[in-house]
Amino acid sequence: MDERAVTLTNIKKTYRIGASRKRKAAVEDLTLDVRYGDIFGLLGPNGAGKTTTLKVMLGLVYPQSGEGTLLGKKLGDRSAHRKLGFLPEQSYFYGFLTAEKGLALYGRFFGMDKALLKKRSADLIELVGLPHNSHLTLDKYSKGMQQRFGIAQALLNDPELVILDEPSSGLDPVGQKEVRDILLDLKEQGKTIFLSSHMLSEVENICDSVSILSAGSSVVEGKLADLLTVEGLTRVTLKGPPPPEKSFVFAHSVQSDDGLVAIEVDSREAYLALDEARSLGLELVSAQPYHRSLEDLFLASIKEAPQ
Amino acid sequence: MRNVIAIASSVVRDAARKKVFYVVFLFGIAVLALAPLLPTFDLGLRAQFLRDISISLTSLFGVVLAVVLSVGQVPGEVDKRTIYNVLSKPVSRAQYFLGKYVGILVSLAAIMFVMGIEILILLGAKVHVFSPVVFEGVFAVFLEAALIAAFCLAFSTFAAAPITVFAAILFYFICHMKTGFLYTRMVTGTHGFLKVLSGAVYYAIPNLENFSTSNQVGYGRAASLHGLLRITGYAALFAAVLMILGFLAFRRRDL
Numbered sequence: 001m002d003e004r005a006v007t008l009t010n011i012k013k014t015y016r017i018g019a020s021r022k023r024k025a026a027v028e029d030l031t032l033d034v035r036y037g038d039i040f041g042l043l044g045p046n047g048a049g050k051t052t053t054l055k056v057m058l059g060l061v062y063p064q065s066g067e068g069t070l071l072g073k074k075l076g077d078r079s080a081h082r083k084l085g086f087l088p089e090q091s092y093f094y095g096f097l098t099a100e101k102g103l104a105l106y107g108r109f110f111g112m113d114k115a116l117l118k119k120r121s122a123d124l125i126e127l128v129g130l131p132h133n134s135h136l137t138l139d140k141y142s143k144g145m146q147q148r149f150g151i152a153q154a155l156l157n158d159p160e161l162v163i164l165d166e167p168s169s170g171l172d173p174v175g176q177k178e179v180r181d182i183l184l185d186l187k188e189q190g191k192t193i194f195l196s197s198h199m200l201s202e203v204e205n206i207c208d209s210v211s212i213l214s215a216g217s218s219v220v221e222g223k224l225a226d227l228l229t230v231e232g233l234t235r236v237t238l239k240g241p242p243p244p245e246k247s248f249v250f251a252h253s254v255q256s257d258d259g260l261v262a263i264e265v266d267s268r269e270a271y272l273a274l275d276e277a278r279s280l281g282l283e284l285v286s287a288q289p290y291h292r293s294l295e296d297l298f299l300a301s302i303k304e305a306p307q
Numbered sequence: 308m309r310n311v312i313a314i315a316s317s318v319v320r321d322a323a324r325k326k327v328f329y330v331v332f333l334f335g336i337a338v339l340a341l342a343p344l345l346p347t348f349d350l351g352l353r354a355q356f357l358r359d360i361s362i363s364l365t366s367l368f369g370v371v372l373a374v375v376l377s378v379g380q381v382p383g384e385v386d387k388r389t390i391y392n393v394l395s396k397p398v399s400r401a402q403y404f405l406g407k408y409v410g411i412l413v414s415l416a417a418i419m420f421v422m423g424i425e426i427l428i429l430l431g432a433k434v435h436v437f438s439p440v441v442f443e444g445v446f447a448v449f450l451e452a453a454l455i456a457a458f459c460l461a462f463s464t465f466a467a468a469p470i471t472v473f474a475a476i477l478f479y480f481i482c483h484m485k486t487g488f489l490y491t492r493m494v495t496g497t498h499g500f501l502k503v504l505s506g507a508v509y510y511a512i513p514n515l516e517n518f519s520t521s522n523q524v525g526y527g528r529a530a531s532l533h534g535l536l537r538i539t540g541y542a543a544l545f546a547a548v549l550m551i552l553g554f555l556a557f558r559r560r561d562l
Contacts, residue, residue, distance in 0.1 A: 015561075058395045061561040078397050086395035092388040094317060096324040108313040109396035153392070163395075 002072055005161050005192040006034035006057065011066035013052050013216075026052040027063070028216040034194055034209070039187055041203035041224075042196040044213030045302060050196045051089065053213070054165055057194075058086060071161055082110060085159035089166045089196075091146030095139025099130050099149050102138055103156055110157040117156075124152035129178065143170035151179065155186075162186060163194045168202055180206055204228075204294040212298060214305035220297065227297055233290035234267045236274065240282035248276060264290055310402040311409055314393070318410020319417075322376060327414065331421040334368050338429050354434045359525030361426040362444035366521065369419060369452035370479060376414055377459035378471050380407045385562055394562070404460075404554050411456045419449045443535065444524035450542035451518035455479060457546040461553025464560065482515040513545040 011030040014023040027049040034040040044050050055061040057068065059076045073080035093102055100121055107117040125132055128148040138149060147170045154162055167183070168176040176199075183193055183206055197203050203210060204224070211221040220227060233252070242256035250272060252264040261282060265273045270287055277284060322328065341360055381404075384390040393403060423445040430436045458478050463471045490509065517538050523530065 055391075055562070058391070060391060060394060062559055078399055081395065081397040084395070086392065088388065088391050088395075090388070092391050094321070094389055096321055097317075105313060105317060106392070106396060109310055109393070109398050111309060 002069075003035050004033045004069070005036045005038075005071055006032070006040070006069070006194060008032050008053070008057070008068040009066055011053070011056055011063045011068060013049075013056060013061060013063045025216050027056065030066070030213070030216065030218055032211045032218055032221055034192060036192050037187070037190050038208040039183060039193040039195060039206050041207035041210040042194065042213065043198075043200070043203060043210055043298060048213040049216040050213060051165065052216075054163060054194075054196060057163065082157065083160040085154035085157060085162040087150045087154040087162075087164040087167055089169060091138065091141070091143070091150060093138050093146070093149065093153070096137055098134060098137055099125055099152070102149065103153055106153050107156055112157070120156060120158075121152075124155055127155075127182065128152045129175075144172060144175055147171055148175070151182065155182075159191065161192045161194065165196045166198065167195065168197070168199055176202065200294045200298055210294075212301045214302050217305075219305040220301045224294070228291045228294065230290045230292055232267050234265055234270045234287055235290040236263045236265060236270060236277070236287045237261070237285040238263070238277050238282040239285050240280070243280055243282065247280060248273060260285065310398045311406040314398070314403055314406025315410035315413060318376075318380065318407055319414050322410075322414045327372070327376060328418060330368060330372060331418055331425065334364070334422050335425045337364055337368075338425055342429070342433055354430060354436045354438065355525045355527070357430055357434060358426070358438060358441055358444070358527065359521045361429065362441065362448065362521035362524050365419065365422050365426070365445055366448045366451065366519070368422065369415070369448040370455055372415060372418060373411070373452035373455040374459055374472060374475050376411045377407075377456040378463055378468050378475070380411070380460060381463050381557065382468055382471075390562055400558055401554060404464075404550070404557055408457065408460055408550060411460070412453055415449060415452050415456065419445050419452070438527060440524055440527055440529050443530050444520045446535070447518040447520040447538060450538055451515055454513060454515070454518075454542050454546050454549070457549040457553070461549045461556070464553050464557040478512075479515065482513050483519075485509060485512060485514055486516055513541070517541055 009031050011027050012025065013027040014025045016022065017024050030049070030053060032042075042050050042053060052061065056063050057070060057075065058081075059078075068075045070077075070080040071083055094105070097105060103121040103124065104117060107121065112120065122132070128151050130145060130148050130152065138146060141149065147167070151164075151167065154164065164183075167179050171179060180202065183195075186193060187206075195203065195207065207224050209221075209223045210227065211218045213219070238261040239259060240261060241259075243254065243261060248254050248263055248265075250265060250269050252266075253262075255262045263273055267289070274284065274287070338361055341357070341364075344360075381390075384393075390403075394400065423442045426441045426445070427438065430438050430441070455475060455478070459471055459475050462474050466474065520530065
């Protein structure tokens with residue numbers, strides 16, 4: 001069995017723009033794979049091609065070339081959509097419906113029977129923290145409430161694959177945390193999550209693998225842990241007063257803050273750092289491979305990417 | 308079919324929310340406003356006049372309603388992007404497109420049924436006549452409106468709303484005039500290639516005069532079952548062709 005829930009191979013999508021109707025590539029030769037059970041983050045600056053990629057996956061736009069699969073079915077095969085949940089970036093829902101009626105409508109598309117749909121709707125409304133039996137229509141909801149409804153409808157069919165476009169958009173910090181918990185819970189259940197987001201901290205906290213897009217192409221792709229680990233560098237954290245200026249001369253950096261000293265050294269010199277720390281009376285807290293932040297990786301990738 | 312019905316029901320609900328159904332009150336007022344214009348001398352003439360003018364008024368309302376209900380269905384959903392959330396579900400574009408049309412037809416049928424009742428009540432109140440034959444006229448108007456709606460829905464898959472409205476007006480007039488001067492111009496009055504082309508256009512467009520029954524209904528003459536089936540089949544054929552053309556344009560469109 002293919003271990004990949006999503007595959008895109010050499011996808012190219014161009015749009016005609018301006019009065020000259022000149023074609024511009026929104027996505028160029030994009031290839032990516034998402035394994036079953038992973039949380040995958042699609043990152044990139046505005047205009048990088050994230051939304052177009054999602055639209056190609058959902059059959060909303062047709063690529064000029066390339067192919068792909070969703071849950072083992074070719075792109076465009078609607079049967080894959082039975083096991084798919086999608087949260088659009090903004091509240092693109094029928095504003096004249098209440099949350100219950102909206103879920104009832106979307107549930108009908110999945111052929112859910114009434115009793116199951118009713119129970120599932122009530123559970124999801126509870127899960128995302130919306131009011132029950134409210135007469136408020138969706139167009140009267142705040143942005144945060146609409147986003148919560150969006151998450152509820154995306155999970156209505158208990159999907160195997162959830163595609164989320166900016167899931168934390170419009171949510172306050174409490175809402176963002178709740179969404180994060182929902183996503184981690186879905187991962188626990190073995191669901192595959194495809195996430196497009198600008199919130200690097202959110203992605204860094206929950207994603208297993210990422211792809212960074214720039215100008216329609218993937219410039220970095222892989223397991224997040226591997227991408228953030230800098231080969232050959234170790235970060236040694238010590239407890240104690242700031243060391244003298246001339247100490248740890250072999251280190252790449254030495255930073256002291258709040259009784260902790262963080263030293264980045266070549267991995268083969270980690271023992272030297274430990275020896276010097278002992279001689280200075282500093283206590284070892286940890287020594288581990290150096291990880292850069294996703295923000296550092298993102299900025300470096302975008303900077304180095306051909307424009 | 309389930310998806311088609313679900314989408315159709317959302318169209319009806321949206322029409323209700325936009326208060327499109329209030330048009331029946333407007334129609335009632337318009338029909339009542341006709342009452343003082345009735346000739347007072349002959350009860351038979353009064354009934355004839357009322358039936359005739361009411362069906363003509365229904366036709367006017369029907370065409371306007373068909374345009375209003377259908378012109379923004381697809382472009383509106385594409386603009387507001389509500390279409391994303393429908394087509395990301397296991398709903399095909401064909402089901403979506405057909406569902407929209409069914410929803411429009413149901414809305415039109417509901418409104419026109421009430422209009423028919425209003426005409427019946429008016430006839431009973433003003434000239435003490437019970438004329439169920441008006442429903443034949445209303446049915447013919449419904450078929451015409453269904454055709455106009457199919458045209459608008461098909462056209463709106465690739466054109467902006469104002470252009471679709473303009474095209475619908477043009478379509479309406481051409482299809483009403485085709486048996487008149489257009490016949491001589493298009494079929495008999497030209498030569499060579501132009502004659503073939505204009506002839507093809509002539510036969511490719513429906514003749515909306517087939518649905519003009521106000522005169523006949525005015526006289527209180529019921530149509531034969533054969534006649535009703537003929538215009539129903541005629542409308543269904545042209546509506547199907549228009550819907551297929553519209554779907555072909557919509558099928559591969561980027562959203």
